[in-house]
Amino acid sequence: MKKKNKKSDVKLKFSGGWEYAPAPESKDHIRLKEKYDLFINGKFTEPETGKYFASINPSTEAKLADVAEAGDKDVDKAVKAARVAYENVWSRMPAAERGKYIYRIARIMQERAREFAVIESMDGGKAIRESRDVDVPLAAAHFFYYAGWADKLDYALPGAKAKSLGVAGQIIPWNFPLLMAAWKIAPALATGNTVVLKPAETTPLTAMKLAEVIQEAGLPPGVVNIVTGAGATGAAIVNHPGINKVAFTGSTEVGKIIQKTLAGSDRKYTLELGGKAANIIFEDAAIDQAVEGIINGIFFNQGHVCCAGSRLFVQESVADKVVRKLKDRMETLIVGDPLDKNTDIGAINSKDQLEKIRKYIKIGVNEGGEMYQSSCSVPSKGFWCRPTLFTNVSQSSRVVQEEIFGPVLAVQTFRTVEEVIEKANNIPYGLSGGVWTDKGSKIFKVTSQIRAGVIWANTYNKFDPTSPFGGYKESGVGREGGLHGLIPYLQTV
Amino acid sequence: MDQIEKQKVKELNGKGANGESSKEGRLNVMKTYKIYIDGKFPRTESGRYYILKDKDGNTIANICQGSRKDFRDAVVAARKAQHSWASRSAYNRGQILYRIAEMLEGRRAQFVAELMQQGSTSVDAESEVSAAVDRFVYYAGWCDKYQQVFSSVNPVESSHFNFSLPEATGVVSILADEETSLIGLATAIAPAIAGGNTVVTLASSSKPLCAVTFAEVLNSSDVPGGVVNIITGYRKELITHFSNHMDVNACIYFGEDKDQIKTMKENASLNVKRPLVYSGDDLLSDSHQNPYRIMDLQEIKTTWHPIGQ
Structure with a gap:
């Protein structure tokens, strides 16, 4: 006898014979220079190296602009400019005035939000919906939030007097280029430090646009310096004796090298490193909501998110249902032109990253994992990866243990709360985690036992300037955002 | 040291190692100084020892020369104890720390005597014990x-309830101050365990007596086994193991030796340990007690939950 499906179990059909018409965001108002120099001491300066590298659009592989490659001498110039600005101007300025400069930056960013969003999507490959609704507004909000702290630092550290550190060297990744610049620069400036920032080599353009905003805001020369380049430029910053503090967001591998490099000095550091978050779905969760949360958790920003929910744990009793619904939902995801407002998943950030993701997919298959990819078409040019999930993987699988930084989800099952907590924690990382259940007491049992810095309960991948972010264990040291994000830029006196 | 004190010390030394008796006709019972792992007092598995002598060259005791294996065993014990220690109510942890202070105070005479055996004057010994008791009361x-002081409810823009609070970093290895026997130990251990961490501590090599007696205090203060582990031995030998163990989350170094600090910090990078360096100067002063010492061994956890339907 045929059993009648419950309404909620009916499989959705997407072969309805209609498609979304393209809805591209216009590029007309975007002003990009052919060549970007280094931003040192308030001016755009040609690099001493004389070298430039191309920043390309990963969705078309077309060159967007040439960008200067900063060498040791350039970094030295930038650090010296930051030092002079710190000693002579920024550390002496009344705190309220310092705050007003930061407010100005926030305001100008809001005015130029659309331009920033489009360039972010062109340079990094992320869907315009995300750069428009998440990256750019959050970046501006971050400046706005920390601006107000500048003259209230006496309330940040109870019972202690705090002062700034000096020059902060900041190295940021390519997954949220503008947002990470904001996360780094805003608290550093609010606490009275000056900055030498290095954006990632594949996504330098919005940082250079930010340099324009900083100029427009009239920030005193040298307070923020932006030097572009690859790993060698970053190393020059970390190794520079004129730096008082290093703030790094990137891989755990590089983070460990930085920590080791700084071992012989008293320089402070904040490290925001890799992750491999457990996203835990209990049988009593609102399943459809949870499925949306899983999709957002792993496919947001093409999975290029250190806090991505890349390990899914589903309670056994609902595993089949959740996996089926997940596959259905994955089928509906639109992969393609980042500038199209309908796009869910944009381009993989670079060829190197695409190769790394493909390598892991191969490893997953070779380890006996069962792979599923959505059947969507992808453009012929550019770097693309279909949403992918693995079932039949074990705790020891490399796709379960290692950070892939792409749209690849590993699914495991569990029976008891204790079991899933142990599995979730059995990893060197501890950046984030998710839990889905309708039972309040279970939420707190799980959230209090997951060893990670950010836990989303019945939601995922939410960010806010007031909300501290950062990892336990090998996911890093220190917090960014909120009151706690001030502390790494202060010392007690 | 005046004559009376010298006599006192002589009598104390006479208690033990050289087998003299302090009163005619009765042989004193010597104390065996052992290490403290998982709430028990084993000898070092290595079977090694070093001789602790007083200023005049008389033997005070044979001290365990702890090994890498001892340290690793202690880390296993500390890891096993950490979750349940951190899960105890804050009120209960406070009571246990206060109990440590009570038991320390009760054994004041023994600590004073040991400090004097290791070269302190009676005045200094008394104030060191007082400071150690007070430090535990403080924490x-x-x-x-x-x-409460370091948590926050964060006013996020979206419709979520969002809060941040501190949680223990985990297992902490401590290279305690070399120059002091008791106050350095108390200063290092108290803020770590107050915050729910468990610790493995290397005592001062040259002044190890109080560490072992302190372990006896812990053992009778309702501190669960494994929460505090104390090893005696040489810092030079053990610093590498204390700092490169992959299941240790933070490493504290008391002292000034630049090379040792560098070694410790470099090793810490192997698993992104939190390396902490504190000066051993003026340990009796209040500058060595504040809640930031607790916060140095805490991680901030932020939790989000939707507000709605």
Whole structure:
């Protein structure tokens, strides 16, 4: 006898014979220079190296602009400019005035939000919906939030007097280029430090646009310096004796090298490193909501998110249902032109990253994992990866243990709360985690036992300037955002 | 040292190692100084020892020369104990720390005697014991307060309830101050365990007596086994193991030796340990007690939940 499906179990059909018409965001108002120099001491300066590298659009592989490659001498110039600005101007300025400069930056960013969003999507490959609704507004909000702290630092550290550190060297990744610049620069400036920032080599353009905003805001020369380049430029910053503090967001591998490099000095550091978050779905969760949360958790920003929910744990009793619904939902995801407002998943950030993701997919298959990819078409040019999930993987699988930084989800099952907590924690990382259940007491049992810095309960991948972010264990040291994000830029006196 | 004190020390030494008797006709019972792992007092598995002598060259005791294996065993014990220690109520942890202070105070005479055996004057010994007792009282009081002072409810823009609070970093290895026997130990251990961490501590090599007696205090203060582990031995030999163990989350170094600090910090990078360096100067002063010592061994956890339907 045929059993009648419950309404909620009916499989959705997407072969309805209609498609979304393209809805591209216009590029007309975007002003990009052919060549970007280094931003040192308030001016755009040609690099001493004389070298430039191309920043390309990963969705078309077309060159967007040439960008200067900063060498040791350039970094030295930038650090010296930051030092002079710190000693002579920024550390002496009344705190309220310092705050007003930061407010100005926030305001100008809001005015130029659309331009920033489009360039972010062109340079990094992320869907315009995300750069428009998440990256750019959050970046501006971050400046706005920390601006107000500048003259209230006496309330940040109870019972202690705090002062700034000096020059902060900041190295940021390519997954949220503008947002990470904001996360780094805003608290550093609010606490009275000056900055030498290095954006990632594949996504330098919005940082250079930010340099324009900083100029427009009239920030005193040298307070923020932006030097572009690859790993060698970053190393020059970390190794520079004129730096008082290093703030790094990137891989755990590089983070460990930085920590080791700084071992012989008293320089402070904040490290925001890799992750491999457990996203835990209990049988009593609102399943459809949870499925949306899983999709957002792993496919947001093409999975290029250190806090991505890349390990899914589903309670056994609902595993089949959740996996089926997940596959259905994955089928509906639109992969393609980042500038199209309908796009869910944009381009993989670079060829190197695409190769790394493909390598892991191969490893997953070779380890006996069962792979599923959505059947969507992808453009012929550019770097693309279909949403992918693995079932039949074990705790020891490399796709379960290692950070892939792409749209690849590993699914495991569990029976008891204790079991899933142990599995979730059995990893060197501890950046984030998710839990889905309708039972309040279970939420707190799980959230209090997951060893990670950010836990989303019945939601995922939410960010806010007031909300501290950062990892336990090998996911890093220190917090960014909120009151706690001030502390790494202060010392007690 | 005046004559009376010298006599006192002589009598104390006479208690033990050289087999003299302090009163005619009766042989004193010597104390065996052992290490403290998982709530028990084993000898070092290595079977090694070093001889502790007083200023005049008389033997005070044979001290365990702890090994890498001892340290690793202690880390296993500390890891096993950490979750349940951190899960105890803050009130209960506060009571246990206060109990440590009570037991320390009760054994004051023994600590004073040991400090004097290791070269302190009686005045200095008395004030060191007082400071150690007071330090535990100080941190006992913080056990249920630092969370309130350093937590936040974060006014996020979206419709979520969002809060941040401190949680213990985990297992902490401590290279305790070399120049002091008791106050250095208390200063290092108290803020760590007040915050729910468990610790493995290397005592001062040259002044190890109080560390072992302190372990006896812990053992009778309702501190669960494994929460505090104390090893005696040489810093030079053990610093590498204390700093490169992959299941240790933070490493504390008391002292000034630049090379040792560098070694410790470099090793810490192997698993992104939190390396902490504190000066051993003026340990009796209040500058060595504040809630930031607790917060140095805390991680901030932020939790989000939707507000709605």
